[in-house]
Amino acid sequence: MIEKYRTAVQDMTRLNRLFAILSDPASLDVVVDRVVIALSEMFAADVVALLTPDGHGDFTTVGAIGLPEELRGRPFSGCDTCCAAAAIRSRAPILVADAMRDPGMDPILTGLEIQTAAWLPVLGAREILGVLVVGRGQPLPFSLSDTDLIMTMTQRVGLVLESARADEERVRLEFRLRQAEKAESLGRMAGAIAHQLNNKLTGVMGSLELALNEVAAGGDPRVEISHAQVAARQASRIGQQMLAYLGHGSRGRQDLDIVALCRDAIQEVELSLRAEILLRTVFPHRPLIVRGSSADIHQLLTNLATNAVEAIVREGEIVVAVREMPANEIVRSSLLHCDWIPGSRTYACLEVSDTGWGMDAEVLKNAFDPFFTTKFTGRGLGLPVVHGVVRAHDGALEVNSSPGVGTTVRVFLPLVEEQATA
Amino acid sequence: MSDTTPPRVRVGTGMSGDRDAREAGRVAASVAVEALAGEAPALVVVFATPRYNLPELLAGVRSVTGEALLVGSTGSGEIVCGKYLGFGGGVGVLAMTAGPYRFAAASAAGIADDSESLDRAGRELTRAARERAGSSRHAAALLITDSLLGDLQQFVQGVYRITGPRVVIVGGAAGDEQRFVQSSVFHDDAILDKGALVLWIASDQPLHVATRHGWQTTGAPLLVTAAVGTEIAELGGRRADEVYEAQLNLADKLTPDTFWGTSILHPFGLTQPDGRHVIRVARTKTPTGGLKIQGCVPSVGSAVQVMSGSADSLLDVTEEVIAEALHDRPDASVLLTFSCAARAMIFGERAPEEARRLQAAAGEIPTFGFYCCAEFARTAGVLGTHNATLTAVAL
Secondary structure (H helix, E strand, O other), X not given: OHHHHHHHXXXXXXXXXXXXXXXXXXXXXXXXXHHHHHHHHHOOOOEEEEEEEOOOOOEEEEEEEOOOHHHOOOOEOOOOOOHHHHHHHHOOOEEEOOOOOOOOOOHHHHHOOOOEEEEEEEEOOOOEEEEEEEEEOOOOOOOHHHHHHHXXXXXXXXXXXXXXXXXXXXXXXXXXXXXXXXXXXXXHHHHHHHHHHHHHHHHHHHHHHHHHHHHHOOOOOXXXXXXXXXXXXXXXXXHHHHHHHOOOOOOOOEEEEHHHHHHHHHHHHHHOOOOOEEEEEEOOOOOOEEEEOHHHHHHHHHHHHHHXXXXXXXXXXXXXXXXXXXXXXXXXXXXXXXXXXXXXOEEEEEEEEEOOOOOOHHHHHHOOOOOOOOOOOOOOOHHHHHHHHHHHOOOEEEEEXXXXXXXXXXXXXXXXXXXXXX | OOOOOOOOOOEEEEEEOOOOHHHXXXXXXXXXXXXXXXXXXXXXXXXXXXXXXHHHHHHHHHHHHOOOEEEEEEOOOEEEOOEEOOOOOOEEEEEEOOOOOEEXXXXXOOOOOOHHHHHHHHHHHHHHHHHHHOOOOEEEEEEEEOOOOOOHHHHHHHHHHHHOOOEEEEEXXXXXXXXXXXXXXXXXXXXXXXXXXXXXXXXXXXXXXXXXXXXXXXXXXXXXXEEEOOEEEEEOOEEHHHHHHHHOOOOOOOOOOOHHHHHOOOOEEEEOOOOOEEEEOEEEEOOOOOEEEOOOOOOOOOEEEEEEOOHHHHHOOHHHHHHHHHOOOOOOOOEEEEEEHHHHHHHHHHHHHHHHHHHHHHOOOOEEEEEEOOEEEOOOOOOOEEOOOEEEEEO
16 A cells, blocks of 8 residues: 555656646757756666657767767667567657667667666647657666656657647748848848939039049139038938947947936037927936947937837927936846846946827837838938947847837946945 | 787775874875776875865875876775775875776866756766766766755756766765865865866676665654755644654654754654665754755655664665675775765774774775765665765666
8 A cells, every 4th residue: 555655646746747847838959858868867878869760761969968979879670570660659658678679679779788678659739749769777667656757757758749840830830930030131221222312422522523524614612512511421421320329330439428428419409499399308416337339328318219219290398307227126027138148247227208299119120220211301210229229238229119109218327446446 | 829818907005193283294105006906097086174274285285196196085984995084084096997997077166056057067078088088888976075065956857868877876965074164175276165076987787886874763754845955844734853753752852952962863864666765854943844855856746754763773774785886896995985074973982893893795896986975875766865875886
């Protein structure tokens, strides 16, 4: 009676352990590795290997423990008489009590002096996914109850494997879709750069031609040359903004008080503000020091403020706030790049919000693509430049927007460590 | 007619209790090397008390053994041909010629104590040591690690990923005479902190590891339902310390200060399919009711049983271990032995008895080893880390 109780407890604990592993949201490789290690521990199995058909009649190892490194790439035989094929054919476990004499045993395992083995088909809901082989170097055969237990575990492994493969396929398709979208975005960007530069260079060339005509006629070409100069500067500005977008624009980094920078930038914005727009600022009383390029950060602030102003058609309110924020309070899932990893303990959070027209999901998705614009006069480089500057400063960006409600942009820039630890 | 007799292994052992580290190392090494009858050692193994100035100690040894490969560690008492040196006892040195073996070692210091780093270190060091030794029909990986590296089974797991089952895995974790503050691993002139070493022994003959503990089960099996790091947090869904103490009828009687005195006598046994138990000793209990395990925590879902034993039951496995280690190797030249520091503490005044019985059982074959803070001996499956256990390998 006690023995039965002990066996029941042991089986239950083994199942619990395996199910705990299988329910862990880790990658498939990690889960398979943990499963084979757990099975090796639980059943004192010297070799545990999960095999899947390799498409050429043999089996390849998906995960294993106990297979020496030099054997990991070797295929297991899939011939008709081998145990792996028999387990798949019968959809039932194949138990081998005397492995060294059994002709169905794979030479990889006999070479490792495996004495007893169990080959179990890994069944998914729709198909047979492979075979799990569990082998012992000791002449201790797997009992029927052990085999039942491993088969139960293997079935669960099969379902998880099938589900993980479906997930992997979905992720693969999503990745391809994203790549296609990126390619489309790059194409749009390249076309737009060419178009914008072409416009400006046409202006330069036209003005120079007029200047030459003017010289030929004995006139003064300075007005035309000045026009050419302006157009050339605009072309150069597009180049600089593209560099900023790519995060290559930062030069001359120094410790900067972002609060003071904001005050300066806002003063400039206020000068050109329409009377219908109310501008409020919420700044801390102490400086917040970040390391960066003052020109780039000034550009970032100006772009955000300009976007906010332009988003308000008639009357509305803009709030510019700066505050200190611990890294663990930044909601990573809301960021433009949710795989961002904080590099500092504390960040300066610069928030610009407006009560303008806002953006729908489709517009928001493209808002950071260079040259994407919904504004008649815009070049579409405002938010991409903001994004580039944030990336170049190891920061993060969060944008929330609703049509008719407004937009809030939060920029997180790392505070210099001396200040963060103070 | 060619001579097919394998080259003979010459073995010498020496020890010293000299307070001067350099002199102790020099004297022990001189005695060991003298027994090699003029041949140069291919391998030097050094186990010593952590109380020595360790750079000086190794300098003393190397002044005699020269550039010969040196491996070893600090421990909690040394075993030298039937002698037990005890805490603060001194240094034991083994010097041996290669004979039919080839030795090569790889080591690393500053290993992080997370599972991934330990697994990776196990793989990388094994790969490097094997590559240096070259291929052979049979082999053993002798592991010496810092005992304070965390879950040492993760290191063994990494080693096993490379070796597979045909390579013997054996060894012990360095100690510091049960202070659990700092233990050191030796490799040539280097003293490694947070370190680990793999000595690859390439052999033409099969090698075999023998291991026994002498503990018996007591009470019902328990289910590990939560484990964090090297700590069992819950047993059967309840605080681990409460369940453990209830099994021993000591509810509310063990304080963090008195816990070790009891837990050393009642380790956990991790139930194996063949009925054996792999031993895990809880070293301390935490304020939140967790039980901190030395070296390797049982995984969540494992069945464990509280064990009991006595000095006699633990000592009685000595002859079995030697007999098993020598079963296929009656011609062995040396027996490397790894016993647990916890066993020595349980033996108390009888501690020298284990070393004496080991040598008596081994007969003319010299025995050499140390008292560790975890013993490595893989016999079935991936599990190869033990506590409160005696293990040996014959070379």
